[in-house]
Amino acid sequence: MRLSRWFGMTLREPPAGIDAPGQQWLVRAGYVRQSGPGLFSLLPLGLTTMQRLEARLRQMMQALGGQELLMPMVQPAERWRTSGRSDQHGAELVRVRDRRERDVAPALTHEELAATLCAGEVRSYRQLPRLIYQIQTTFRDDARPRAGLAGTRAHTRVDAYSVDADDDGRDRQYQAHQQAFQALFATCGLPVRRAAAAGGVMGDGDARTFVYLMPGGDETLACCSACGAAALHQVARFARPAIAAEPALPLERVATPASTTIDALCATLDIPRSRTAKVVMLMARFPAATPDERFVMALVRGDMDVNESRLCRVIGAAALRPATGDDIARSGAVPGYATPIGLRDLLLVADETLAASPNLVVGANEVGYHLRNFNIPRDAQPTWIADIAAVADGYFCNDCGAPLQLVRGIELATVARLTAHATTTLGATFLDANGRTSPVLMGAYGISIERMLACIAEEHHDARGLCWPISVAPFQVHMIALAGKNPLVPAVVEQVLAELEAAGIAVLVDDRDERAGAKFADADMIGVPLRLTVSANTLAADAVELKRRDRTDAMIVPRAAVVSTVREQIDVLLAECAGRISTSH
């Protein structure tokens, strides 16, 4: 690529609205432009970098034994209703009515279609195992897309699906993908945290996610620095506090004027939050059930919060929303003073710590009054007593007891096992060696390429611009021609370019008629790992100047040794990338 014909430009000022410095540089250096909320255009430099990443991902998938195919980016919405994911993802899944009055949906991922293809193509155990993958654009309609490329709603994803006859085979593929993902991230110079995740309605509940930690990321992880356990906030467990036994005392009505919040109540009665019951009122929708919603009252101790995704799982709901004033009025509860005592026709779920805590303060369903000495199950009988409390900073690790830390990050990749129920529902079965029909056992693996690009930029930049690792850099060499009035310079640049390209080296040439300072500043911003400068000065010594983007010192290389020296330097940089792999395991 020649900058004299470049479509794009570098910008003097950081773009407004983007806080993350690496993603600012992607815009300033002319890689991406925002085209709308959560929508980005990749300029030629950005696309070239994406294509490098894609090439790496294809290599990885082929090494795993994958065969590439392509499924349509828009799918019949009916498939999503069959699998239950239509409800699970709610508004994230965009539904469009086509001219035949049928709903279609731009895919989030392709589990349904992959299973449907298996239903058609896989008949016998002799055809297993298999691994299929695609690189396709998917669309997730996030409620509040974040600024910067990591907040994209359109994801170019590698989506892979393993297909096995038995659990052992599937576990082998599941493990192999996790190892390959870890190695890929290391090669790309990306430190990632592997964490427990929810598998979704089609998954077996034991999924893993790979998260790049950064402030402002859209996921929250609970991490233990002592034993290394990590889990997404939605699935994180924590060690429950010890509870001292007390005899249950009789219920006692107590005046609590203007005490509609836990904090106000604690101040009024001079008690800690752990002595109160927090009542959270929600409306639940259930998959494939009556269209009506059910009123849900969730109880946690006043020092805890409700984990809504776990609550959803416990009661088997497809979706939850906060109850409105009307919903609450219909239930008979009094907002700010709510209690489950005496209410009918509700789903009551109590957290296990709350259920084990004696003599709590709870509302009296009467404005200005609470009840002391609320005890479960004496005073209210929950439909479920379950683990529905959300983890918080400073809670203790369920595995080792050390304090947990909540950190933010960007989810780059996921691995999950699909349930046999999910694949069977979509018709994916095969005949085993004894002629019996069995469900195919599938694994689902995905990586978002735009997010990887954004996170690599976040990890690899300095005060002057991007510093790509050689493994994903759009070019290996950025050659700068400082011609001045010397007619020899352009001719030598063309010769060196031809020699480097003949050696398989990707070169970006700055052949613009610009000042040296502007060219060097742009080179630093664009961040190609090696910079080669040809000027009248260097040619006087029959040489060129070679400099690493991440170093300050330059070397003078004899003209005749340019290709071999560049090759050597590329090998050094590649070895440094490989070194990161061995040190990261």
Ligand SMILES: [Zn+2]
């Ligand atoms: Zn721990």
